[in-house]
Amino acid sequence: MAMPALMEQVVDGPEGYEGVQAGPEWAAEVRRLAKARNATILAHNYQLPEIQDVADHVGDSLALSRMAAEVPEETIVFCGVHFMAETAKILSPEKTVLIPDQRAGCSLADSIKGEELRAWRAEFPDAVVVSYVNTTAEVKALTDICCTSSNAVDVVASIDPEREVLFLPDQFLGAHVKRVTGRANMHIWAGECHVHAGINGDELAEQARTHPDAELFVHPECGCATSALYLAGEGSFPADRVHILSTGGMIDQAKAAKSSQVLVATEIGMLHQLRKAAPGIDFQAVNDRASCRYMKMITPAALLRCLAEGADEVHVDPEVAALGRGSVQRMIAIGNPGGGE
Ligand code: SF4
Numbered sequence: 001m002a003m004p005a006l007m008e009q010v011v012d013g014p015e016g017y018e019g020v021q022a023g024p025e026w027a028a029e030v031r032r033l034a035k036a037r038n039a040t041i042l043a044h045n046y047q048l049p050e051i052q053d054v055a056d057h058v059g060d061s062l063a064l065s066r067m068a069a070e071v072p073e074e075t076i077v078f079c080g081v082h083f084m085a086e087t088a089k090i091l092s093p094e095k096t097v098l099i100p101d102q103r104a105g106c107s108l109a110d111s112i113k114g115e116e117l118r119a120w121r122a123e124f125p126d127a128v129v130v131s132y133v134n135t136t137a138e139v140k141a142l143t144d145i146c147c148t149s150s151n152a153v154d155v156v157a158s159i160d161p162e163r164e165v166l167f168l169p170d171q172f173l174g175a176h177v178k179r180v181t182g183r184a185n186m187h188i189w190a191g192e193c194h195v196h197a198g199i200n201g202d203e204l205a206e207q208a209r210t211h212p213d214a215e216l217f218v219h220p221e222c223g224c225a226t227s228a229l230y231l232a233g234e235g236s237f238p239a240d241r242v243h244i245l246s247t248g249g250m251i252d253q254a255k256a257a258k259s260s261q262v263l264v265a266t267e268i269g270m271l272h273q274l275r276k277a278a279p280g281i282d283f284q285a286v287n288d289r290a291s292c293r294y295m296k297m298i299t300p301a302a303l304l305r306c307l308a309e310g311a312d313e314v315h316v317d318p319e320v321a322a323l324g325r326g327s328v329q330r331m332i333a334i335g336n337p338g339g340g341e
Helices: 024-036 049-054 061-070 082-091 114-123 137-141 152-157 171-181 194-198 201-210 223-234 247-256 270-277 300-309 318-334
Strands: 039-044 057-059 075-079 096-098 128-132 145-147 165-168 186-188 215-218 242-244 261-265 282-285
Touching (some): 024 300, 039 049, 039 061, 049 270, 061 075, 061 082, 075 082, 082 096, 082 137, 114 165, 128 152, 137 318, 145 152, 145 318, 152 171, 152 318, 165 171, 171 223, 201 215, 201 223, 215 247, 223 242, 223 261, 242 247, 247 270, 270 282
Parallel strands (some): 039 057, 075 096, 165 186, 215 261, 261 282
16 A cells, blocks of 8 residues: 655554654644544553544543443544453444554453463352453453452452452452452462563662652552552552552642652653643653553554554454453442543
C-alpha cells in the first residue's frame, strides 16, 4: 500500500507507514480518520504522551473498558495492551474493537494460560478463583470473580472464610491481600510483570534516604507497581510518607502535598498526566527504567495504520466472552472496582 502523503522522516513503523511521526499533521489525520470510521480512541495511562494527547479519553484499563460500552461510537480503538482490548470487547461484544498492534501483550497476563488454570482448579475443586484484571479472556472465563488492585482486598474478604481461594496471576498483589486479610487458605500464583523488576525494596529504601522530604505515591493500577505496594507495607519506605492512590487521588494529593517533590512508583507513562494536572509539583519516577515495552508498541505509525486499515481487530469467542463478562460483573457488584482512575 502507498505511504500516506503526510509521512515524513523517522524510520520504524508498520509496513507502508515507515517514517510516520507524531506532530500536528499526524494528529489531524488521526482525528479525521477516527471521525470517518465513527471511532472513539481510548488510551491507557501508560501510553506514549502523543498517543494520550490525541485520544478521546485517557484512563486505567477498567475505566476505559466501561467507557467503551457507554460511548455512542460503534468502533473502539484501544491504545493499550491486548488483554485490555479484550476486556473492552467482553463488555461490548456488539462493537468493533481495534488495537493498533495486536502483538502488544502483557508479561503478567501471559504468566498463566487457560490450561494451567484448569489444572490448578482441578487440584482445588472447591476453591473460589479470583483473578486480577490483567488476564486473558480465556482465563477470565475460568474465573469466579475478577478484581483490581483497588478492590482485591474487598473481593477476597467477601468470600466465605471456609472456602479456599486461588489468587492469580500477580504474586505481589496476592501477598499484599493475604497480609491485609490474614487469610491462611489462599493460594497465590507466582506470576509477575517484567516492569516491576526495577522497583525493588533496596531501591525504595535508597530513594527514601536520598529524598528525605519527598512523599511516595504508589499507583497500583498495573502489575508494574504491585511490588511497591507490597514493599511499602513491609516498611521499605517510611509509612507516614507513603500514599497508595488512584490516578484522580494522586492528582488531588499532589495539589495538597506539603513537599514539592513527589516520587511515583508506577510505569513512567503515568507521569505525563500527573505533570499536566499539577505542573507545580516535581514528579519523579522511583525508577525511570520502569517502562512497559508492550505499551510502547502502540506508536504513532501503528495508530495511523489502525485507523486507515481497520486493523488489528480483537476477537473473543462469544461463549468465552459471556463467561468472562460474568466474572467482571461479579467484581463490579462487590464495589469499588476503580483500578487507578
Ligand atoms: S506494565 Fe506490566 S502488567 Fe502492565 S501491561 Fe505492562 S507488562 Fe503488563
